[in-house]
Amino acid sequence: MTERLDRARILAGQHGIDALLVTPGADLRYLTGYAAKPLERLTCLVVTQLRVQLVVPELERAAAEAAGVDMEIVTFGETDDPFALVADLVGNAEIVAVDDHMWASRVFALQEAMPEAGFVLGGQLVSDLRVVKEQSEVDALRAAGAAIDRVHARMGEWLRPGRTEREVGADIARAIIDEGHEQVDFVIVGSGPNGASPHHEVSDRVIQAGEPVVVDIGGTTPAGYCSDSTRNYVAGGEPDPGYVAMLEVLKQAQHAQREYARPGVTAESVDAVGRRIIAEAGYGDRFIHRTGHGIGQETHEEPYIVEGNGTELEPGMAFSIEPGIYVAGQWGARIEDIVVCTEDGIEVLNNTPRDLVRL
Incomplete structure (x- = not known):
């Protein structure tokens, strides 16, 4: 999975994307090996040019670790704001790409948390990685x-x-x-x-x-x-x-x-x-x-x-x-x-x- 994430980071940089955000679905499973469930609590892969982190609710850390997630796992508590957490991890990114299947409510919440950032679709970027099978x-x-x-x-x-x-x-x-x-x-x-x-x-x-x-x-x-x-x-x-x-x-x-x-x-x-x-x-x-x-x-x-x-x-x-x-x-x-x-x-x-x- 590390190689796939490295390729994702390189491809994002080539497209002028400062941060790639991926929520549960096939893209997340492809990049991390984690088949996370799409629940009301946010799970989000954060890929920037400096690092890769997986944001999960505290109660799902064990599930992510059991799936073999090989990266820093950042958790949040029941009353914390996960979107503010993602914004902190992204920093001053100007262009943020989100996966094509991200719920609209997630996109709006992330935009509110990062009002200075421009948002684009990131699905084609990951698709370009997935289209040729290993x-x-x-x-x-x-x-x-x-x-x-x-x-x-x-x-x-x-x-x-x-x-x-x-x-x-x-x-x-x-x-x-x-x-x-x-x-x-x-x-x-x-x-x-x-x-x-x-x-x-x-x-x-x-x-x-x-x-x-x-x-x-x-x-x-x-x-x-x-x-x-x-x-x-x-x-x-x-x-x-x-x-x-x-x-x-x-x-x-x-x-x-x-x-x-x-x-x-x-x-x-x-x-x-x-x-x-x-x-x-x-x-x-x-x-x-x-x-x-x-x-x-x-x-x-x-x-x-x-x-x-x-x-x-x-x-x-x-x-x-x-x-x-x-x-x-x-x-x-x-x-x-x-x-x-x-x-x-x-x-x-x-x-x-x-x-x-x-x-």
């Missing part, structure tokens, strides 16, 4: 991918006609924990027409024989890294030929994107490769979202694989490749893998069948 992070993402693959491999235990999406989703959620995650982040079970809504979760709709079901699931492992994978299923019957033809187009698009992605190509060009195939097959207006998102200690982070993002891929960047086709009122399909950019291509972290899985 080997330990790639290992953690690989383990998360294998864990969610094990859940997909068990889908036949739960997904069958006559059950509701909610019932199937509850079973999946238990399996996500059983297969090695610390928490369930999301469970999407989109049967029939519900599959045409990319962010549908679960409902009381009863799954029918022969209709397609989109299953998009993910969680966070004890190491703090996320999984996310989508596959398509049909149970108890044969799917409509029109759906099968549509899914074949989607498979071709996703395969082409995986084959194309490598260091030096832009994020938007990966999106364009699959989008072109889908459009040429007549489904262009049915691919209604970006191709993918970065992943790490958050399910969605940089880099985003979308038109307009000219970021060149680099070894260590981890992201999803998940084109989708959605026909309102009928069905939808999405194929999603998490991949990591290597020196000469990508490593695919999800390896369950990408064909329509018949249960």
Whole structure:
């Protein structure tokens, strides 16, 4: 963690930032290893060019120490003003950067405590550090991918006609924990027409024989890294030929994107490769979202694989490749893998069948 903090301090200096303030969330965990809870009492990492300190309530010092925090811990009592304390630690900083997810009430209180300072967003600064994964992070993402693959491999235990999406989703959620995650982040079970809504979760709709079901699931492992994978299923019957033809187009698009992605190509060009195939097959207006998102200690982070993002891929960047086709009122399909950019291509972290899985 010391190296990450040193890099944060250097990058802050290069951007003219005198102090970086980070409250509980993925940025704090990345920089300190401490997965602090976002409670009403302030926890705040203070990074200046002179030193790094963690401000915590006195009653949470033990938790921070147990998490292995390797820096000076500054505590405050129940009736103390933690924002005044942070202001004292920051000193005469002119430009203060705050993490993007800091509560508005915290930002206003800090501004009141430091009326002479200018405040800017610091999220991009930390994102620039997080976007290229270290080997330990790639290992953690690989383990998360294998864990969610094990859940997909068990889908036949739960997904069958006559059950509701909610019932199937509850079973999946238990399996996500059983297969090695610390928490369930999301469970999407989109049967029939519900599959045409990319962010549908679960409902009381009863799954029918022969209709397609989109299953998009993910969680966070004890190491703090996320999984996310989508596959398509049909149970108890044969799917409509029109759906099968549509899914074949989607498979071709996703395969082409995986084959194309490598260091030096832009994020938007990966999106364009699959989008072109889908459009040429007549489904262009049915691919209604970006191709993918970065992943790490958050399910969605940089880099985003979308038109307009000219970021060149680099070894260590981890992201999803998940084109989708959605026909309102009928069905939808999405194929999603998490991949990591290597020196000469990508490593695919999800390896369950990408064909329509018949249960």
